[in-house]
Amino acid sequence: MGSRRKWIQLAVLAALIIVLPFFFPSSYYYRVGALIFVNALAVVGMVILIGYAGQISLGHAGFAGIGAYACALAPEYLGLHPGLALILGAVTSGVLALLIGRPILRLKGYYLGVATLGFGILVSMVLTNERALTGGPDGMSVADPGLRGMLRDLGWRLSVGELWYGVSAIALLIGAWVALNLFDSPTGRAMRALHGSEVAASTVGVDVARQKLRAFVISALYASVSGSLLALQNGFITPDVAGFMHSIEMVTMAVLGGVGSVLGGTLGAAILTTLPQVLTIFAEYEQLVLGAVMILVMIFLPQGLLPSIARRFRGRDE
Amino acid sequence: MNLLEVKGLGISFGGLKAVDDVSFAVKPGEIVSVIGPNGAGKTTLFNMISGIYLPSRGSVTLKGQDVTGTAPHKLAEMGLSRTFQNLQVFQEMTVLENVLAGYHLRVRGSILADLLSLPSMRRRAATAREGAQALLTRVRLDKAAGQEAGSLSYGALKRLEIARALALNPSILLLDEPAAGCNAVETEEIDHLIAELAASGIAILLVEHDMKLVMRISNHIVVLDHGEKIAEGDPVTVSRNPQVIAAYLGADHAEATHADS
Numbered sequence A: 001m002g003s004r005r006k007w008i009q010l011a012v013l014a015a016l017i018i019v020l021p022f023f024f025p026s027s028y029y030y031r032v033g034a035l036i037f038v039n040a041l042a043v044v045g046m047v048i049l050i051g052y053a054g055q056i057s058l059g060h061a062g063f064a065g066i067g068a069y070a071c072a073l074a075p076e077y078l079g080l081h082p083g084l085a086l087i088l089g090a091v092t093s094g095v096l097a098l099l100i101g102r103p104i105l106r107l108k109g110y111y112l113g114v115a116t117l118g119f120g121i122l123v124s125m126v127l128t129n130e131r132a133l134t135g136g137p138d139g140m141s142v143a144d145p146g147l148r149g150m151l152r153d154l155g156w157r158l159s160v161g162e163l164w165y166g167v168s169a170i171a172l173l174i175g176a177w178v179a180l181n182l183f184d185s186p187t188g189r190a191m192r193a194l195h196g197s198e199v200a201a202s203t204v205g206v207d208v209a210r211q212k213l214r215a216f217v218i219s220a221l222y223a224s225v226s227g228s229l230l231a232l233q234n235g236f237i238t239p240d241v242a243g244f245m246h247s248i249e250m251v252t253m254a255v256l257g258g259v260g261s262v263l264g265g266t267l268g269a270a271i272l273t274t275l276p277q278v279l280t281i282f283a284e285y286e287q288l289v290l291g292a293v294m295i296l297v298m299i300f301l302p303q304g305l306l307p308s309i310a311r312r313f314r315g316r317d318e
Numbered sequence B: 001m002n003l004l005e006v007k008g009l010g011i012s013f014g015g016l017k018a019v020d021d022v023s024f025a026v027k028p029g030e031i032v033s034v035i036g037p038n039g040a041g042k043t044t045l046f047n048m049i050s051g052i053y054l055p056s057r058g059s060v061t062l063k064g065q066d067v068t069g070t071a072p073h074k075l076a077e078m079g080l081s082r083t084f085q086n087l088q089v090f091q092e093m094t095v096l097e098n099v100l101a102g103y104h105l106r107v108r109g110s111i112l113a114d115l116l117s118l119p120s121m122r123r124r125a126a127t128a129r130e131g132a133q134a135l136l137t138r139v140r141l142d143k144a145a146g147q148e149a150g151s152l153s154y155g156a157l158k159r160l161e162i163a164r165a166l167a168l169n170p171s172i173l174l175l176d177e178p179a180a181g182c183n184a185v186e187t188e189e190i191d192h193l194i195a196e197l198a199a200s201g202i203a204i205l206l207v208e209h210d211m212k213l214v215m216r217i218s219n220h221i222v223v224l225d226h227g228e229k230i231a232e233g234d235p236v237t238v239s240r241n242p243q244v245i246a247a248y249l250g251a252d253h254a255e256a257t258h259a260d261s
């Protein structure tokens, strides 16, 4: 039963990915789509951390920053291929998450929020201040991984927009598949159990600290890969990727769509990524609108968009 | 040999000695009840035995090993399982998933297998699913398996907690007021279930206010009052103890014996 629901959700996601381009008014929208998928990937990680395990982070953009700058720095200073740099970034983020997660996750509620916030600020400060290495607030360029050339050799001619639309979509599908696997597995169930009651979870044998740490590390990997893909497709990166606003965006997207739901999180990412691209007004007031969205969702749809809609439909069926 | 031994156990909250110098033992297959008036310290005692509270004094020994202050999930690994007086159900999970959570120790494997849904994980999950369904049938919740646990009635949630605790395949089970809020039929069912479990060799440590139930099924009773043990022994001895009658049983028990005859 759980497995059928998993495949339905993945099929819906895949269908949307394939069908959407037919409605694109211009090729510019491939870029918007790619950005949605990259953001959604990070949000799926937040769904695991917040929705499954019930922990909060206001600093996950820090991991996105590490992933992004790994792709910018490693090719330049270590001569690493950008694709391998993505993996190096993920490993770095994972190890760092493991190290800081252990002490931080003992905290609860807003204490945890503040501690993770501190981590995010630290990363973005390092990236901003290490001018010699990172170019400081002006950012730095990211080497082209040469994917287009490789595909052209194989006989596939893709525009830059199409290429990154495809790559990000595949990354999102894999990320969603993994998150849905986790949901219905012993580990995912242990995370969701401790979300429901830490005391009860521990009395059925769940090592609460260990499972929280796992959720934290896994979500950091998602954020890191998301940051890497963002850097690679933009060909340029600034410390904003690790900034506080980006962390808040991740949480807001997850909460807007439905924090327990992979598809919901993706929907949240789609809405909040598209709006500023389509309505320039929104771009100017992005922070204001984010704040307003957060407040309204919390008041009217505490479960998030998708679960609330699903519930309404189910209510009608019965 | 004793399965569980509690020696001189005590804990203080601020100035209040919630439990003080309590000692007793439980053997395999035995039903030991802890009774006492409201606020006597029964739940606090359970919380210390199951590793949720760190005792201020005394020791807990499980299967010959000193486990004082051991974390709850370690005690679960050693075969100690419990239910809660103030329900601790995983509200947002289905009824079946709540019991599956109880299989955690038996089905956990590598995280990679879980993330990639490898066949090894699916095999483990399938075994757990079968066991969980059987347990749900045993507590008459099989029909509700797919429902969200939060939607169940109070009595059903009590039974769900028992099923979840049994999923650990425990050698000792701590039940904190399993019959509270249950009607006469449900109470009877729980009564049978406890007797069955004990007959299968599981030791039961029970806190229950329903004196009829306690007197009927207990092998041994420990009486607490104001955190201290004021009496212990078999049901007949305890029910005749003047201190116990004064502190707690009194009218209640008089009614209970009337109803019995």
Ligand SMILES: Nc1ncnc2c1ncn2[C@@H]1O[C@H](COP(=O)(O)OP(=O)(O)OP(=O)(O)O)[C@@H](O)[C@H]1O
Binding pocket: B013, B018, B036, B037, B038, B039, B040, B041, B042, B043, B044, B045, B085
């Ligand atoms: N965490 C705590 N902090 C402070 N006081 C506590 C705590 N836990 C229990 N107590 C106090 O310890 C005493 C014993 O409480 P406990 O819940 O163990 O009683 P009980 O015998 O289970 O009562 P009941 O029959 O009502 O369930 C009470 O006075 C209670 O207020």
Ligand SMILES: [Mg+2]
Binding pocket: B042, B043, B044, B085
């Ligand atoms: Mg109690």
